[in-house]
Amino acid sequence: MQKTCGVYKVMDVVGEPQEKNREKMDKISVIVPIYKVEAYLKDCVDSILSQTYKNLEIILVDDGSPDNCGLICDEYAKKDDRIVVIHKENGGVSDARNAGFDVATGNWYCCVDPDDFIHERMIEILHDEVVKNDAKMAWCLFRNVTEDGLLEDGMRPELTEKVSGFQIECMDCREAQKQFYGMELKQESLVTWNKIYAADLLGKGEGAIRFPKNKIFEEGYTLYRLIYASQKVVVVRCPLYFYRQRPGSIMSSNAYKTFEPALEAGLERMEFWAGHKETELYRLEINLGMYLIITFYEKTRNRKDRKMLKTWYRRYYTEHFKKESWTMAKKIRIASFLWGYPVYKCISSFEGLYNKL
Secondary structure, eight states, X not given: OXXXXXXXXXXXXXXXXXXXXXXXXXXXXXXXXXXXXXXXXXXXXHHHHTOSOOOEEEEEEEESOXXXXXXXXXXXXXXXXXXXXXEEOOOOHHHHHHHHHHHOOOSEEEEOOTTOXXXXXXXXXXHHHHHHTTOXXXXXXXXXXXXXXXXXXXXXXXXXXXXXXXXXXXXXXXXXXXXXXXXXXXXXXXXXXXXXXXXXXXXXXXTOOOOOTTOTTTHHHHXXXXXXXXXXXXXXXXEEEEEEOOTTXXXXXXXXXXXHHHHHHHHHHHHHHHHTTOHHHHXXXXXXXXXXXXXXXXXXXXXXXXXXXXXXXXXXXXXXXXXXXXXXXXXXXXXXXXXXXXXXXXXXXXXXXXXXX
């Protein structure tokens, strides 16, 4: 039975994985973009091959990796007929994912990063929930693990551990998008790799959404459009994805040194929300953008970067913030940054007082 859009919560007690006829199951294409992860690739691919959901098309995209990743992929393909290997010139993670989407034949797509690994039931549970709720996207929580694949307590995650009684949230696309703007930022909403997507969102047809090539933080340019196009999203409040934190990865690098892509993506989102008459989301994006610039400013001592951030701030302020209606307190605080950072800090220290204005 189709469930209506809106936010609601249920306690979904999941039983043991069910044996199903592979031929009668939806095919799910799992795309893995691979570059210089020789030490971690086996953990990743083994966790996908061990999924309780069996009708998988596993697309390993060797993005011109200079190590033995390409050979490892080819060896896996000899052992399991569900694996498809693509060897291509290096084009970055977005280009590798897009190459996987180009050849994918599944009804659903799932992305897994090559240095991470997943619980054996992640794909099964996400698929069950999108079908049950007539949704086009679902995501689960994730847990950080060390470079050695260990949890904070020093133990290795048990990928076959029984999962049950977790919380499910089914929400319309607007409520799902607000996960990105909340006071307690929901990190699971910001990444590509803990999700399942209907194929028509990322496939080959008209209106298909793709990741931009040669962009850092490609999710900022793409995920909001995927969420909006999905109309309905299911959130599985259970950590089924394990994100490996390691030196040298894009996510672990200093984000404050590459602030321009984040701010550029923010402008794209503002224009998108304005063009779709989504006033609340537009205002949330303006608010996020202004405070994001201030945060970047506080994190860097480079004079050139600070000057550039002031230019970005003035653009956000003039083209967007100033044209909207805000409380007097917010107007004063946001404008004060243009007068100088010390002025902003001084005014911010009296927040309790001027919020009464």
